[in-house]
Amino acid sequence: MSSLLEPENSPNIFIPEEWSEAAESIVFDSPTSPPPVVLICGAKNCGKSTFSRHLLNVFLQRYKKVVYLDSDVGQPEFTPPGFLSLTVVDKLTPDLSTPCLKTPERCFFFGDVSSKRDPTAYLSYASRLYDYYCKEYHSINKTQELAKIELPLIVNTPGWVKGVGYEILVDMLKYIAPSYVVKINISAESKNLPAGEFWLEEEEDFGSTNLIEIRSARQDAFNRSILVQKDASLMRDLRIMAYFRQCFPKDCSITTIKELAHALASHPPYQVPISSIKIRHLHCQVPSDQIFYSLNATIVGLAESSKTSENLSWCVGLGIIRGIDTSKGLLYVITPVPHGTLEKVDLLLQGFIQIPSCLLQVKGCISPYMSANILPTS
Numbered sequence: 122m123s124s125l126l127e128p129e130n131s132p133n134i135f136i137p138e139e140w141s142e143a144a145e146s147i148v149f150d151s152p153t154s155p156p157p158v159v160l161i162c163g164a165k166n167c168g169k170s171t172f173s174r175h176l177l178n179v180f181l182q183r184y185k186k187v188v189y190l191d192s193d194v195g196q197p198e199f200t201p202p203g204f205l206s207l208t209v210v211d212k213l214t215p216d217l218s219t220p221c222l223k224t225p226e227r228c229f230f231f232g233d234v235s236s237k238r239d240p241t242a243y244l245s246y247a248s249r250l251y252d253y254y255c256k257e258y259h260s261i262n263k264t265q266e267l268a269k270i271e272l273p274l275i276v277n278t279p280g281w282v283k284g285v286g287y288e289i290l291v292d293m294l295k296y297i298a299p300s301y302v303v304k305i306n307i308s309a310e311s312k313n314l315p316a317g318e319f320w321l322e323e324e325e326d327f328g329s330t331n332l333i334e335i336r337s338a339r340q341d342a343f344n345r346s347i348l349v350q351k352d353a354s355l356m357r358d359l360r361i362m363a364y365f366r367q368c369f370p371k372d373c374s375i376t377t378i379k380e381l382a383h384a385l386a387s388h389p390p391y392q393v394p395i396s397s398i399k400i401r402h403l404h405c406q407v408p409s410d411q412i413f414y415s416l417n418a419t420i421v422g423l424a425e426s427s428k429t430s431e432n433l434s435w436c437v438g439l440g441i442i443r444g445i446d447t448s449k450g451l452l453y454v455i456t457p458v459p460h461g462t463l464e465k466v467d468l469l470l471q472g473f474i475q476i477p478s479c480l481l482q483v484k485g486c487i488s489p490y491m492s493a494n495i496l497p498t499s
Contacts, residue, residue: 136217144175147176158259162304162314177210178213181211188275196357199223201364205250230439231472232404237285382481418441423436423440423454
């Protein structure tokens with residue numbers, strides 16, 4: 122696997138008439154104030170991401186901008202894996218088959234590709250992002266002289282819809298109370314969500330939520346299957362590599378994994394004084410005398426310490442810890458995050474998002490991440 126860095130473009134996706142009608146009814150049959158909030162749900166590989174990209178494009182026919190809340194930490198739309206994010210989108214997505222990197226307006230680093238390890242923290246992040254959307258783009262205070270423009274919201278959800286994953290989805294639906302729920306069903310009935318308004322108790326009022334059920338799109342214009350099972354792990358590695366490719370100018374000739382590995386190995390890192398940052402391990406406990414060993418050669422979330430009691434820290438991006446010099450009290454960090462944004466970072470979050478092994482195993486390239494001589498041995 123030597124060629125890069127995003128998957129090859131698929132043929133143009135065929136959007137079924139049922140999907141187009143659903144998207145157009147949501148966008149054009151709803152009031153602009155308040156704008157619609159749409160949550161998309163369904164089992165794995167049912168087409169949630171493709172439908173959400175299509176809906177985004179239809180929304181952009183009526184609105185200049187659309188807000189996108191992505192809670193799928195395993196296969197996110199605009200960020201590397203491990204994030205829940207809120208992104209303001211103002212451009213059409215030309216290729217409905219491939220996600221693209223964008224800088225979110227707000228994001229949290231969950232540090233794993235599934236919510237299983239800490240459902241409580243996961244739900245806190247999703248709720249906080251929704252609260253931020255309401256404050257900035259939905260609940261406009263009419264007494265304000267210059268209120269921000271109201272914008273619609275698309276909420277993308279993971280495909281884990283059984284057991285705890287189902288309970289998390291129900292909690293999200295109850296908290297957000299969207300204007301529309303789009304439920305995508307696949308042919309394997311046993312894998313689908315329950316029929317009807319599954320998130321409501323029998324005595325609960327359905328309220329103002331509109332439920333739209335559509336079938337998964339299985340063919341393109343040439344009757345070929347489009348929702349082919351993708352190698353999730355490979356897709357995540359490609360996203361991480363595409364993210365760190367941003368350390369270099371677009372016109373820089375880096376088109377293969379080997380070229381990216383060489384470029385990162387020779388890229389000057391930021392020197393971060395250990396005394397200026399805090400380190401938080403997500404989903405595990407690390408003994409204090411092992412913290413630096415656990416950090417070396419890992420990917421970390423770069424965050425700002427929270428001033429609130431909730432301890433929810435906004436994240437600004439990812440970094441690679443390429444070395445630690447304990448005698449000088451320095452961490453060496455590679456990141457595409459701009460210097461001005463990095464100045465706010467005082468917290469490193471270590472989760473389970475790892476450097477793709479293909480970056481560490483390139484023939485003829487000595488990886489800087491694998492050398493331990495920078496750490497004391499005693």
